[in-house]
Amino acid sequence: MTAKRATPAPVGFMRTEPIHPAELGGTLFVPATHPGLTAVLSGKKYPQLRSCVIDLEDGINAADRPGALRQLQILLPQLAETTLLRFLRPASPQMLAELLQMEGIERFEGFVLPKFGTDNAETWLTLLNDNAFAFMPSIEGDDLFSQARLHALAERLRPYQARIPTVRFGLEDMLRQLGMTRDCVTPLYTLVAPAQVIATLLTVFKPHGFNLCGGVYKCFRDADGFAKELEADLTQGLFGKTIIHPSQIDAVEEAYRVDAAALAQAETIVSASCNVSSFRGMMVEKPTQLPWAQMILRRAALYGVNA
Numbered sequence: 419m420t421a422k423r424a425t426p427a428p429v430g431f432m433r434t435e436p437i438h439p440a441e442l443g444g445t446l447f448v449p450a451t452h453p454g455l456t457a458v459l460s461g462k463k464y465p466q467l468r469s470c471v472i473d474l475e476d477g478i479n480a481a482d483r484p485g486a487l488r489q490l491q492i493l494l495p496q497l498a499e500t501t502l503l504r505f506l507r508p509a510s511p512q513m514l515a516e517l518l519q520m521e522g523i524e525r526f527e528g529f530v531l532p533k534f535g536t537d538n539a540e541t542w543l544t545l546l547n548d549n550a551f552a553f554m555p556s557i558e559g560d561d562l563f564s565q566a567r568l569h570a571l572a573e574r575l576r577p578y579q580a581r582i583p584t585v586r587f588g589l590e591d592m593l594r595q596l597g598m599t600r601d602c603v604t605p606l607y608t609l610v611a612p613a614q615v616i617a618t619l620l621t622v623f624k625p626h627g628f629n630l631c632g633g634v635y636k637c638f639r640d641a642d643g644f645a646k647e648l649e650a651d652l653t654q655g656l657f658g659k660t661i662i663h664p665s666q667i668d669a670v671e672e673a674y675r676v677d678a679a680a681l682a683q684a685e686t687i688v689s690a691s692c693n694v695s696s697f698r699g700m701m702v703e704k705p706t707q708l709p710w711a712q713m714i715l716r717r718a719a720l721y722g723v724n725a
Contacts, residue, residue, distance in 0.1 A: 437527065437552050437583040439629035440716040441503060443468035444661040444670030447634075449477040450486035456493060461500035466667050469503035474513060475532045483509060487516065494522030503527050505554065511541045518545065528552030530586065535561040539574055552581050554631075558588030560595065562615055568622040576626060584658050585623050587616075589633025602637035607650050620655050631658035638663035648673035657713070674721040676714050681723055684714035 448458055450472050457463035458470060474486055490506075497504075507530040508514040514531075517523055531542045534555035546553055555575065561567045575582060589612070593599055596611050607613045616633075623630055632651035635644045644666060648659060652673070659670050676684075683702070688711050690704045 434550070436580045437503060438716060439584050439631075439657055440674075440713065440720055441468060442583055442631070442658045443674060443720075444659045444667050445469045445471055445505075445631070446661050446664065446667065447471045447473050447477060447507075450474045450490060451478050451482050455489070456496075459493070459497055459500075459502070459504055461502040464664050464667060466671060467502060467664070469505065471505045471507050471530050473507045475507050475509040477507070480509075483513075487513070490517075491520050494520055494525055497522060497525040505530050505552075507532055507556075511538065511545055514542070514545050518549065526551075528554070528581075531555045533558045533588075534571070535559045536567045536570055539571060543574070543578070546578075546581075550581070552583055553578075554582060554584055554586050556586040556588060557619070558591040562587065562592050562595070562619075565618055565622065568618065572622050572626045572628065575628070579627055582628060584629040584631040585619075586631045586660065587619055587633060589660075590636070592633075600636065602640045602643055605650065606633070606647060607654065616654070616656075624655060629658065630656050631660060632656040634660045634662055635666070636662065638665055641665075641669060644669050645673065671721060674717055675724050676718045676721070677724050680714050681718050684711035684718075687711035688715065 444467070446458075446464065446467055446469070448455065448470055452458065454463055455472070458467075459472070461467070472490070474483060474490075478486060504526045505528050506517060506526055508517055509532070514529060517529075528551040529546075531553055534542060534557055537559075539555075542553075542555075555571070557568070557571065561571065575585075589606075592612060592615055598609070598612070600606070600609075607616075620630055632648070635647050637643055638661075648670060651657070651659065657674075659666075661667065661670065683700075687702055687704055687707050690702060693704050
């Protein structure tokens with residue numbers, strides 16, 4: 419028997435406290451031209467959904483962007499409070515500048531910055547210097563394959579760390595640049611080159627204090643494969659998942675529940691009065707295991723505990 423999802427209080431407009439990575443859960447990418455956009459953004463269409471990204475970039479045709487912006491301009495002032503964390507994905511820094519001028523833009527928590535890289539980081543960040551919006555850089559270009567450039571990006575983002583719930587990467591963009599594609603059979607982390615790139619992203623960004631989100635699983639009818647990849651993501655140290663279909667929401671919610679044994683261990687670590695103790699035959703070292711324990715406690719509060 420599993421615990422029911424905890425219902426958070428409404429986030430309000432332009433919340434002042436940072437968004438914790440655990441709050442994002444599965445982040446549904448929704449084209450800005452979606453006919454049910456209002457219902458999605460109200461939180462009524464997918465009540466289990468914790469976060470969404472309204473895509474004005476690759477998710478729609480370039481010819482449709484002006485109309486999508488006009489529709490969004492009408493919709494923004496009408497958006498009500500909801501527990502859903504809402505983000506926009508502009509197609510360019512110029513579009514971000516236009517969005518920032520729209521009435522009601524504060525009804526969104528922030529933005530996803532596509533194709534974020536060493537060549538455009540300053541342009542994106544300059545637009546965000548004079549406001550408090552959260553944002554999620556999405557690394558999709560050839561910076562993915564340069565450890566030095568990834569380190570440079572991590573250093574440049576450090577002053578904004580509290581405003582960045584997670585760092586995203588373009589998994590399909592990565593595969594394209596590697597001349598690869600995924601089937602619905604081969605596990606991601608058995609593919610040597612993609613696994614190595616993800617490992618580099620983890621070792622660069624996580625020591626800087628950033629969370630890294632798992633990539634898209636395009637085989638949305640493959641529930642078993644998706645569940646296995648969610649488990650593999652967690653094992654590798656990624657939390658949060660880009661999702662492309664509402665059928666994937668419940669699987670993310672299930673994967674992020676915690677086991678009772680893990681919760682007991684986390685509670686022992688957090689409450690320990692000394693740095694080194696024991697738990698069921700294992701060494702517990704509070705200074706090194708505290709970040710893991712704190713994440714387990716946050717997940718338990720948000721997603722529940724498996725009995």
